[in-house]
Amino acid sequence: MYDKGAARGVYIHWSSCFAEFWLVLECTMAKNNSLHPNSNGETDDSPNMLVYRKMEDVIARMQDEKNGIPIRTVKSFLSKIPSVFSGSDIVQWLLKNLCIEDQVEALHLGTLMAAHGYFFPISDHVLTLKDDGTFYRFQTPYFWPSNCWEPENTDYAVYLCKRTMQNKARLELADYEAESLARLQRAFARKWEFIFMQAEAQAKVDKKRDKIERKILDSQERAFWDVHRPVPGCVNTTEVDIKKSSRMKNPQKTRKSVYGLQNDIRSHSPTHTPAPEAKQPTEEELQEQIKFWQAQLDRHRLKMSKVAESLLSYTEQYSDYDPFLCTPDPSNPWISDDTTFWEMEASKEPGQTRVRRWGFGINEVLKDPVGREQFLKFLESEFSSENLRFWLAVQELKKRPIREVPTRVQEIWEEFLASGAPSAINVDSKSYDKTTQNIKDPGRYAFQDAQEHIYKLMKSDSYSRFIRSSAYQELLQAKKKKSKNLF
């Protein structure tokens, strides 16, 4: 049935893993290949590669002979613990070598790297960083996430199976692993003999290894599975956002087989592999690009200083209205459990701070329903409300369902622009002609030009009068009215 010869011929490529490790170390220390989008704008690598590369750069520094973390062999009761360093060593190194402010941040960053499997606690399946004497070991680059591993359940089955064959206390299955093994045995009942044989072959090869090397490799292999088959309740860092998962299935790069027959050693770190040749744009696409860039070249750009000043003045003006910077008056409902602030906002009587904001510009008045109401009231008292009413009507028109638009356009035309209109507004002849054309085929933007003209008029004329008016000034000076009645 199954070819025993083939099973025996399973090639374990980790025996060279240390050789590869040093090769990778050299590469990561070398100058990085930038991950720039090609001329089409596509980045061909999976989005995680950049992040992996950053982490691997830190790892490379941590492994540096001179300035890295000192790795040592610890003598324990009857044996030696090879190639380890403590959690505190890691925290201290991070604090010293990266711009980290405190231990909390160091632990956070260290835990992130451990969760991705770059180093791991040798006696725990849970991959976090602890600032104490817990022993950690580096993962071999063969198992780094940048190799795009997607190990299958058959491999996991081989792994768990071979663990049961080895008579070592440290390799005993944890409860959740035993459960997984039982599940896998049921799922792969038909091919279990094959899986068993692979496991046997693996165990045999493992036995032949040097004892110390074996300890290290066993722990690295376990850490690999802790990343891809995490302890229940732990975060699985290999989980990908579903939006990205379809793009990440790059068959050339994905590695699925841990114990397989392929010999696919990478000669250098995958994060530093140059991106493949990109698609070149067509003639048509280039014509389009040229047209676009020409238009962009002609655009007027503001100087950086002007733009920066404008941002500065905006944030300054509105900082009083930013609850994250300035405690709201009377209180922030989320903190005080007192909803007075919201009740005041909803009421028709605006508070001083709210009225003050209307003075920042016409948009503030138009944005605030109470502001609009007060503005309208003021203009009506002057018998000059038609501009604002027109502007409001056009804003409302834009939100209407499309089937109601033609009728509404006609109504607005009749009310404000037709000859003899009851609320005649004054627009320049150009806008008037354009509008006359537009209403023949009425759409949401039929009054766009007229509306812009009226907006400019309001801004320079009606709005400034409103702000200077006694009505507005009274609201501004008004004493804060009690929001709750006493009786």
Place this chain on the structure above:
Amino acid sequence: MSELEQLRQEAEQLRNQIRDARKACNDSSLSQITAGLDSVGRIQMRTRRTLRGHLAKIYAMQWATDSRLLVSASQDGKLIIWDSYSTNKIHAIPLRSSWVMTCAYAPSGSYAACGGLDNICSIYSLKTREGNVRVTRELSGHTGYLSCCRFLDDSQIVTSSGDTTCALWDIETGQQTTTFTGHTGDVMSLSLSPDSRTFVSGACDASSKLWDIRDGMCRQSFTGHVSDINAVIFFPNGNAFTTGSDDATCRLFDLRADQELMMYSHDNINCGITSVAFSKSGRLLLAGYDDFNCNVWDTLKGERAGVLAGHDNRVSCLGISSDGMALATGSWDSFLRIWN
């Protein structure tokens, strides 16, 4: 020289000229100008509410305009409308497809929308006469997943998709009024300008583009990031916007300067940004990261002002209420948290 080669050279020349024109505007930098500005100090926020109810990863959320209700979407196949202040669930809407990636709340509060791997933007009426919630429209037309959607009003919605396009839909007729093409990678996110005349999109081609809603034209295009842009948000004055990317940086772009003003990054931040939002004045930039934290940045000085830790898995979405009082974060740990 072939026609193709000539065109390529011409395009390259134009891009270089634009790069020079942009450089010519750099009489200073934002960080130089704000060097003397008082820092915002250490920003510390606490969780004021935890919204429990979803059974799987939360992928998206949006506040309603009343600053109390919000909608969230999860891989458990549910859209939940929460009263975030009381933590009560107002509606728990079962979805036809559990692979939801985005959700939105109409400014009027009458509708919610969501979509995902089904390539469809489903519109739900929240205020039906019968009192229940039901699908009123399914907007289909995209040939890729729906990554983001935002209501302009009850009649129109803008969507972005993995098919590299964005679209403006008329909800009543279910038709695409306008299609916005130009990106060469999946479009991941969009943000409407405060005046609703334009919107900005961010895509996996590492570029962000400004679009005119009315005529469908791309008005401006911005580069700078070196990996997927996952999130975009307009600065409150509508003249600038920020993007968050898998390259572990956020960047501020200005429309009038036509270029990048500031980059928000740190050597210790080694993971992608999933979501971004501005505080009411724009002084603070909040960003959600893959490493389970939220970082608070001083928009003007470029410094990190605080960290919000509390989620047990990636922060996938966040948003600030319109009154600026509260930040809501949604996570793969299935919880939403309200902070301030």
